[in-house]
Amino acid sequence: MKIPRPKTAGAVIPTASMADIVFLLIIFFVLTFNVEVDKTMVDLPRTNLRFEVPKKAATVSITDSGQMRVSDGESASTPVASVQDVLSFASEMLATDPEKDFVLKADRNVPYREVDQVIDALKQAKVTAVYLLSEQETVEGGGQ
């Protein structure tokens, strides 16, 4: 007697929906995408309050060794030698857009003297809004 063979199950993984899933992920990444114009590594100060910084804001970064870089928010940051250059950069930015927002990305260990000079340069250039970039204060790292 002939024994009927069991039907072979198809060894196929259904991949038709894969593209849909992946497209959803892509949409998420496209929406949250923002190019990091300033890649300076700094230890940001920690704060409890944090607000969203406007996109395309001009960036001034100060590392703990005192090196400064500026970026217009669109193109990669370039190093500047002195506070005078920050002032001329800010004036240049405000000439095209008087409402331009500025983001200060300074290391938390920088002596205040240097931050003071940069803020003063921004004030002299008549910048209206400055944001101090910060990290979220955690409970463990919290107030002394």
Added chain:
Amino acid sequence: MKLEKKSVSDEIPTASMADITFLLIIFFMVTNTFSATRGLDFAIPKEDKSTPLVEREESVLISIHAGGAIEVDGRSMRADQILEYLKPKLERNATKPVIIRPDPDASYGDMVKVYDVLREGKNKGVEVRNINIPTQREVDQFWY
């Protein structure tokens, strides 16, 4: 003679779609940054040379010394005691100016910490409306 008809598949080949989209995902993941898009806003008052800044006597002066020690109106204090000290003063005069004067050698992180405490007061029932952080140049100009 019998002509053999080659049947053309009417399906769009989608097998490679997932691969293409995964490549795109990897690109967006690598170039995306989730960090450093939040911070504290720091409104810069309009520079007005005609009126001098607030009188020192009428305001609260918070000095930050090198090393992070905080002194409020000459009394040394911890950061979490500042709001408690300010509360009765602000109840009498809601727009009482609070001036932050960091020592040039104090760290930027310490200044941001104090500024964060004052800004956070709003959520704790002590709204500090008038926070001033004069730069060294302004101090030299107006405070003789």
